[in-house]
Amino acid sequence: MKPMADYFVPWLKGQKMYVSSHIELAWKQPELHRMMSNENPNPPSKKVLEAIDKYARMANRYPDQGLVVRGQIAEINGVAGPENVMLGNGSSEIYDLIWRSLVSPGDEVIQHTPCFGIYKLRCAAVGGKLVSVPMIYRDKQLEFDAEAILKAITPKTKVVVIANPNNPTGNFMASPDYVRIAETGVPLVIDEAYVEYAGLERSQVGLTKKFKNVIITRTLSKAYGLAGLRFGYLIADRDVVATISAMLIPWNVGTISMWAASAALEDAAGLKERVRFNNEQTMLIEESLSEIPGLTVFHSYGNYILFDGKATGKKGKDMVEYAQSRGMIFRPQGDMYDSDGWFRITIGSEEENQMAVDLIRDFYLG
Numbered sequence: 595m596k597p598m599a600d601y602f603v604p605w606l607k608g609q610k611m612y613v614s615s616h617i618e619l620a621w622k623q624p625e626l627h628r629m630m631s632n633e634n635p636n637p638p639s640k641k642v643l644e645a646i647d648k649y650a651r652m653a654n655r656y657p658d659q660g661l662v663v664r665g666q667i668a669e670i671n672g673v674a675g676p677e678n679v680m681l682g683n684g685s686s687e688i689y690d691l692i693w694r695s696l697v698s699p700g701d702e703v704i705q706h707t708p709c710f711g712i713y714k715l716r717c718a719a720v721g722g723k724l725v726s727v728p729m730i731y732r733d734k735q736l737e738f739d740a741e742a743i744l745k746a747i748t749p750k751t752k753v754v755v756i757a758n759p760n761n762p763t764g765n766f767m768a769s770p771d772y773v774r775i776a777e778t779g780v781p782l783v784i785d786e787a788y789v790e791y792a793g794l795e796r797s798q799v800g801l802t803k804k805f806k807n808v809i810i811t812r813t814l815s816k817a818y819g820l821a822g823l824r825f826g827y828l829i830a831d832r833d834v835v836a837t838i839s840a841m842l843i844p845w846n847v848g849t850i851s852m853w854a855a856s857a858a859l860e861d862a863a864g865l866k867e868r869v870r871f872n873n874e875q876t877m878l879i880e881e882s883l884s885e886i887p888g889l890t891v892f893h894s895y896g897n898y899i900l901f902d903g904k905a906t907g908k909k910g911k912d913m914v915e916y917a918q919s920r921g922m923i924f925r926p927q928g929d930m931y932d933s934d935g936w937f938r939i940t941i942g943s944e945e946e947n948q949m950a951v952d953l954i955r956d957f958y959l960g
């Protein structure tokens with residue numbers, strides 16, 4: 595008899611369930627301040643809570659295919675209609691669906707590092723080969739390297755994924771570079787999880803009208819503040835949406851999430867206020883910390899800020915440990931570019947941001 599282990603697809607060997615240790619810690623110790631996972635510090639609005647309450651009372655019913663919310667998304671983004679939009683259980687599920695639709699075992703997925711970790715995990719889950727193209731670190735900036743991405747494309751490349759703006763670096767790749775990559779014809783996934791903070795003017799969604807191979811992904815986990823509800827979506831050409839939608843697990847987005855998302859999307863004033871708060875706080879933090887000698891602050895268009903403290907002589911991992919000793923969870927970043935000084939914070943409430951600034955100053959200057 596063959597052992598059970600031999601029946602699994604070979605690329606699952608050695609893979610483990612993704613568990614985010616800092617999120618586990620935060621739920622276990624709710625007294626700690628969560629400045630690590632790019633969540634929104636403000637709880638859902640009254641309108642969203644009303645929608646949740648209304649549809650919770652109908653939780654005995656299956657959801658429909660979400661034409662109403664897909665129509666809203668199409669309208670907000672200036673695309674033709676719901677047929678250009680597919681819904682996911684967070685945008686993390688959207689990457690999974692795209693990779694599963696395009697990547698066979700041995701095919702390549704190109705990502706631009708440092709970047710969001712789920713692209714890699716979902717690539718491993720389909721037996722894909724991950725190709726990481728590093729950004730360029732010079733003059734205290736992490737710059738996109740479109741040339742290197744283009745060079746990395748091979749006949750086996752099935753996806754190029756780039757975040758607009760990127761996490762954790764907080765910046766945007768120049769628009770003409772997106773066009774150059776799109777012109778290769780290779781599927782280009784542009785992850786716009788944070789684009790609302792800078793405004794939809796910075797979105798590349800217009801490219802989906804010209805290029806069938808461009809797919810935009812979004813989430814309501816960030817500026818809309820609904821990470822726990824798990825609602826994301828993609829926008830693309832209608833034929834592309836129809837094909838990827840064939841991969842969907844039926845009823846993947848529940849009624850409550852769908853209608854809560856609809857209420858949040860309708861509340862343009864609510865979004866504007868969340869964005870204003872975030873951007874004002876980002877500016878304050880960046881200004882307060884920019885005078886620490888040796889600490890590089892990466893200007894962010896998202897709800898997080900990346901730092902490199904190598905030139906201070908102190909390690910990023912020690913910064914994160916020190917923050918935790920003072921009640922705050924920061925996000926460690928692995929060593930890169932010959933530096934062990936990296937860490938990232940998420941914008942919190944006003945009080946949390948002040949606490950974070952104080953403790954970062956104490957750590958480096960104290």
Ligand SMILES: Cc1ncc(COP(=O)(O)O)c(C=O)c1O
Binds near residue numbers: 686785821
């Ligand atoms: C760049 C980027 N994309 C996507 C996501 C995933 O968001 P979700 O799965 O909650 O929609 C995140 C979350 O941190 C992110 O940083």
